[in-house]
Amino acid sequence: MTPSDRDATGLLTRPDHFVQLVSPTGERRADPEYDPWVADIDADALARLYRDMAIVRRLDAEATALQRQGELGLWPPLAGQEAAQIGSARALRDDDFVFSSYREHAVAWCRGVGPAELLTVWRGSAASGWNPFEHAVAVPQIIIGAQALHATGYAMGLTWDGSDAASIAYFGDGATSEGDVNEAFVFASSFDAPVVFFCQNNQWAISEPVGLQSKQHLARRADGFGMPGIRVDGNDVLAVLAATRIALDRARRGKGPTLIEAVTYRMGPHTTADDPKRYRTDDELADWRTRDPLARVLALLAATGTDTDALEHEVAEEAARAAAELRTAVTTIPDPEPMSVFDHVYAEPNTHLARQRDRYARYLAMYDETDAAASGAGGGAR
Incomplete structure (x- = not known):
């Protein structure tokens, strides 16, 4: 990368690149623009990020198994997208507000949503899973892209209230073709709303590849709305953390919205009602497995001298306990009157x-x- 790859704000703009601070093999890559935003992430902090990703991956696997066993009506797996969700969620302040789609279980977990609250909706026991104001995260939005408008309206309200908090809207690559998302871009840009639009480009909008959604990388959608776009390696938790911190800082300083395209991959089905083998190949899946977000963090930690065997063992035990708690929570959710x-x-x-x-x-x-x-x-x- 060269300085010409960046705009006046220092954000990466060339569509053939994305921000990457940790390679798939765990090599730390220097970036003078983004490194300062993760300068506080030492080996201990990186281990905590690994812990987050490993636990939510285990919870996701348990929820998938529970659906297969008839305990849940449906489940949208997040496997493969752990770095995108954990990296962005850990950049948020407690007073920031999250507006998510139906796949951001890791974000909800970071915001303190408990196992029973996470699964109530998917068991069909309630119309929503938790009190949004207790966790500063709205309940999952099923209507594709609608949450982008909600996040924008909330952000405009924050400005009128004189708050320096921000909102963040999570959506997938398919949602960028929805009118609601583009309308949100217009309002947010016009009113300099303190909102971060976080697109998890997981390559497939159900069975439609992202290449049919857009002829250009999705981050370039920001150009037409007069806001910055950051294209980041969504399987690199450090890069995601840095990009989200930059976007939140812009929002807090009254500079308006930012679009982040986190390039990642949905390893499992769109939901447990989907069969991804009908539209993608085993070779594609195998290729993305080499970019696993957890494996690269472990490799980086090993290079810093961390006892990764001990860390993996400790985290695996904690994840197993969390999965057991999740299973118990599901089977004890009361049926509503x-x-x-x-x-x-x-x-x-x-x-x-x-x-x-x-x-x-x-x-x-x-x-x-x-x-x-x-x-x-x-x-x-x-």
Whole structure:
């Protein structure tokens, strides 16, 4: 890379490059623009980042197994995207607010969301999993890209309140083709909203490759909206951390939004209802396995003299305990009362909702009468 590869703010702009501070083989690569933003990350801090990634990978595997065993209705795996999520989430302050899609389980975990809260929605036991204001993270957004508008509106409110906090919106490569995301770009840029748009380019929008979404790298979408775009190796936790810190710093200083394209890969299916073998090859998957985000951190730690065998053993035990807690949490989530579906729909009662509630109550009562009749008929026969 040369100075000409960067714009006046120092952000990488050439589309054929991305920011990388740790190579796939664990080699630390110097970058005078980005290194200062991770100067505080020593071996201990790097080990903590590894711990985060290893634990959420284990939790993700456990949740996938739970879905296969019938304990969850659906699960969208995050395997392969651990560095993108952990690196960005650990850059946030407690008063920053997260607006995520349905795959950011690692981000939610970093924000203190517990196992039961994480899985309630996917078990079908509630309409949402946690109180957003307790964790400063909104519940997962299923509508593709809608959270970008939510994050922008929240960020504009932060500015009007005189806060130096920021918001961050997570979405995938496919969402960049959605109107909501592009509308959010317009509003955020026009009003200099303190928001970070974090695109996890995992190469596949379900079964459609990113090459069909855009003729240029996604970070270049920022050009047309008058905001910086950073293209970063999404499997490099240090590079992601640095890029997100830069974007958040710009937001806090009133410089407006930034688009980050984290180039990563979805190792598993889009959801557990998907079969990725129908649209991608084993060779492609094998190639991306060589860029594993956890393996490169271990290699870098080993080069610094860290006892990585001991670290792996310690973290594996902690991850196993977390997975056991997750399994216990799922199997003990209580089934909701049928009438609770009407709770929290509106802030205030209204006649429209009352009519629906009454009809549903009468509908349920029909089954009570039928069960009672069947029980009585059976008793007479005996």
